[in-house]
Amino acid sequence: QQQVKQSPQSLIVQKGGISIINCAYENTAFDYFPWYQQFPGKGPALLIAIRPDVSEKKEGRFTISFNKSAKQFSLHIMDSQPGDSATYFCAASTPMDTGRRALTFGSGTRLQVQP
Amino acid sequence: ETGVTQTPRHLVMGMTNKKSLKCEQHLGHNAMYWYKQSAKKPLELMFVYNFKEQTENNSVPSRFSPECPNSSHLFLHLHTLQPEDSALYLCASSQDRGGAYEQYFGPGTRLTVT
Numbered sequence: 001q002q003q004v005k006q007s008p009q010s011l012i013v014q015k016g017g018i019s020i021i022n023c024a025y026e027n028t029a030f031d032y033f034p035w036y037q038q039f040p041g042k043g044p045a046l047l048i049a050i051r052p053d054v055s056e057k058k059e060g061r062f063t064i065s066f067n068k069s070a071k072q073f074s075l076h077i078m079d080s081q082p083g084d085s086a087t088y089f090c091a092a093s094t095p096m097d098t099g100r101r102a103l104t105f106g107s108g109t110r111l112q113v114q115p
Numbered sequence: 116e117t118g119v120t121q122t123p124r125h126l127v128m129g130m131t132n133k134k135s136l137k138c139e140q141h142l143g144h145n146a147m148y149w150y151k152q153s154a155k156k157p158l159e160l161m162f163v164y165n166f167k168e169q170t171e172n173n174s175v176p177s178r179f180s181p182e183c184p185n186s187s188h189l190f191l192h193l194h195t196l197q198p199e200d201s202a203l204y205l206c207a208s209s210q211d212r213g214g215a216y217e218q219y220f221g222p223g224t225r226l227t228v229t
Binding site for chain 1: 117119146155156157158160163165170205207209211216217218219220221222223
């Protein structure tokens with residue numbers, strides 16, 4: 001019930017195209033959904049996040065679409081650039097009894113944007 | 116940079132060696148984490164410390180021993196590791212409570228067990 005399923009595992013997109021990564025979850029206690037971007041040799045870094053009370057959030061070329069009834073959310077990268085080539089992780093967060101928040105990650109999508 | 120540093124960045128060790136990984140956060144956070152990142156697998160949470168107290172140990176083998184001497188430093192002591200322990204070990208920190216949700220990650224230590 002704590003899993004977050006992410007697809008595809010890898011993605012190749014032409015420069016200027018749209019990259020779409022999908023995630024699905026089961027646990028309805030999740031109340032915060034961040035996306036992390038990881039470049040080789042670096043740790044994951046928060047890219048954009050959404051709460052389930054909104055259906056879409058946009059920051060620059062990055063958009064999260066959220067479907068609460070389907071328990072699915074996705075990341076769209078518009079006008080994809082070679083510099084966007086990285087591994088992307090979706091995640092879902094839930095509060096715990098200890099007061100901290102647990103973060104459950106998807107398995108990651110390796111995005112390659114070809115020039 | 117995220118404000119979380121890790122040393123060393125790369126480590127090669129034999130199965131009989133003892134080594135330690137170090138993490139330091141400069142963000143004033145009160146929670147620190149160790150994650151294991153293996154190829155094609157989700158990040159695996161290993162340990163959680165809140166205000167220097169270990170609050171979670173996700174069934175991690177005893178050959179991994181964490182230490183948190185203060186809220187800014189976190190260590191992972193390694194001994195008699197197995198080749199399958201080769202992975203990227205990530206440290207993260209967060210400011211728990213008060214509605215803060217983000218975890219900030221260090222660059223990781225790439226560990227190879229021979």
